[in-house]
Amino acid sequence: MVTAADVVRAVPDPELRAVTIGDLGIVRAVDTDGSRVSVTITPTYSGCPAMDAIRADIASALREAGFSDISVNTVLSPAWSTDWITDAGRSKLAEAGIAPPGRTVSLTLTMRCPRCGSADTEELSRFGSTACKSLWRCRSCSEPFDAVKTL
Amino acid sequence: MTGPERSGGAGHQGLSSQAGGRSGGRMTTFEKALGLGDDALIAAQRLAEWCSRAPDMEEDIALANIALDQLGAARLLLTYAGELEGRGRGEDELAFLRDDREFRNVQLVELANGDFAVTMAKLLLLSVYQRLLYESLASSSDERLAGIAGKARKESAYHVDHASLWVVRLGDGTEESRRRMRTALDAVWPYSHELFEWYPELRAPWLSVIDEVLTEAGLARPADGWAPTGGRSGVHTEALSRLLADMQVLHRAHPGVTW
Incomplete structure (x- = not known):
């Protein structure tokens, strides 16, 4: 049920x-x-x-x-963190072409391209199409992509 | 965190009787929520003025996003202030139906945007202060303020980052960008003192962050001198009246209007 x-x-x-x-x-x-x-x-x-x-x-x-x-x-407290996104949620984001956020416990240096998987990517803007996303570009496949900001 | 405070609510005095005559650091939770909420609200309105006018599309989106974060914090703080006041005023009444003398924001946030360097100078001074402030309020004994601050501090970190990048880029850029960045810093620096009227203990950590950014940008810290004040007791520059006219006109013409 x-x-x-x-x-x-x-x-x-x-x-x-x-x-x-x-x-x-x-x-x-x-x-x-x-x-x-x-x-x-x-x-x-x-x-x-x-x-x-x-x-x-x-x-x-x-x-x-x-x-x-x-x-x-x-409710606001405790404040939401991107660490609360489930593993299933992270997979679904990646499948939709949106890079899942890094883990807040570790320093995230780069976002992996959700299309080709390359780690050779660059951040175009810390702020993207919505409050929760930043804008990136993959140097390997040249595709721009959204990434969920680590919070 | 800054001396004794009584919580707002029952028996609280109205806004008109609160101006002036207060020794530093003693404010009610109502005054705190209202003042910090006004800082965020007016900063949001100023940043939103860049919408469709920023140097490039990414910047347009960035400034709108930062404005949205500020607006989010403002709504939470003003809603809380309205409840503490206990006179039935909600966030909309507080945002749209007060006159300039009733606003409690620091003057820094109301100043006209000027060129892009002025906006980035203002954002740097404000966001470093807000991040330190929210970090400290996140462990406040007032659970509601602590919750709002705990949420906002993570967003503030992004604002600090963004403003720092630009101050460094302009300060360490061309001769023209460097001249503009220096002029902008000199122009807004006097207004930074007012940030610490309520929270003097935050100035030392604030200065150390600011110094770090300015050093990287190759800019000297402006000298302290003139320190305009009055925002926390409702005395503002003409810039606020103009901002309010723009921000409040729709709600005043059509009270209670919704999209």
Whole structure:
């Protein structure tokens, strides 16, 4: 049987469509009590403009699954880290041509090209198409690509 | 972290009675949240003015992203300030329906953008301060402030990085870029003193980071002298009035309007 938590974790991220919010690690808690569901999520960035869309997507997915009394709350602490992206999420990002973030415990010197796998890449801009991404180029295959910033 | 503080909320006095007469370092959590929220909000508005006007597309995106981070922190801080105040004002009322005398931001963030060097000088001085401040507030006994700061400090590190790269690139660049960077630093340096009115203990670590960047850029640290002040008690430059006119016009013309 599909639980409310399954439904919530399967909601796709509006900006990184290849991964779900479960993959991203932003779902903190899903508490159910009969038809009442209380969801707690955490933002990737303080000013992430996708948060409103995520809240709306969670509510509509739960309504479709038969839950009627839904609340979605946001908590900041502990702060989200890209280390919370699951291994499945990291694979899905790479498959979609977006380099997964480095690990925050180690110094990340380069991003591996998600297309050809070369480590000979250069950062074009620390800031990319959304708050969570930076812009890179592969020197081997010449392709530009997005990378999830390590946070 | 800077002496005794009482938490806001019940019995809190209104904004109008708070200006002036306070010894350094004693502010309520409400004043702190409001002041730091205003710093972030006004910085966000100034950075957003670069949208579609930056030197290249990557820079356009970078400045918009930094503005968005600042706006995110501002929303969290102002929402909290509104709750502490207990007069039913939310983030929108605080951002869009206050006049210049009610804003508590430091004057540094309201100054006009000037050329790109001025914007980078302002961003460097501000972001190094914000990173140190948020790092210190992340262990605050106030859980809400600690949560907001714990989130924002990681974003600030990117802002410091970006501003440092540009200050070095311009300072250590052509004769013209070096002249502009030096002129910009000299122009905004006096306004950096106000950052430490509430947090004097942050100036030493701030200076050591700034010195490191300036050394790499081959620029001398400007001399300390004139130290304009007043932002924390609602006294601002004319630049803030112009900024507010632009930022608030839609909300004032159409109260409560949404997209």
